[in-house]
Amino acid sequence: MKILEKAQRLYEAEDSPRSLAVDLLLHITNPAGWVISRPDLLIMARPVPKDAPQEEILDAGRIWKAEECDCWHIYLVVGNASVAFQYLPFDLPWISFERKNVMKFYQLTKIRGLLN
Numbered sequence: 001m002k003i004l005e006k007a008q009r010l011y012e013a014e015d016s017p018r019s020l021a022v023d024l025l026l027h028i029t030n031p032a033g034w035v036i037s038r039p040d041l042l043i044m045a046r047p048v049p050k051d052a053p054q055e056e057i058l059d060a061g062r063i064w065k066a067e068e069c070d071c072w073h074i075y076l077v078v079g080n081a082s083v084a085f086q087y088l089p090f091d092l093p094w095i096s097f098e099r100k101n102v103m104k105f106y107q108l109t110k111i112r113g114l115l116n
Contacts, residue, residue: 023075026060027060032046032066041078041083043084047064070092075097094106094107094108
């Protein structure tokens with residue numbers, strides 16, 4: 001199964017408020033958004049302020065100034081999540097993602113240390 005098909009199935013299983021296509025477009029058109037797509041991996045991420053309200057962090061169209069951001073929000077990973085962190089274009093102190101509708105925050109150095 002292709003990586004985009006896996007992502008689509010994830011969106012359908014999670015009952016996402018938007019489609020995969022819309023979220024991809026939001027990350028591609030957001031000047032701070034990053035989309036990494038390989039045959040075995042899809043990542044959507046962008047820098048955010050760790051202390052921003054959760055609804056703003058989850059808003060894929062929300063844009064902050066670079067100096068306000070101290071966290072990579074991983075919006076979506078499909079494929080081997082343990083390698084996703086090596087594709088971040090630059091380091092920020094924190095990393096976040098949503099799991100079962102709960103925001104999780106971890107220090108990036110600690111996550112990388114666990115994976116090495």
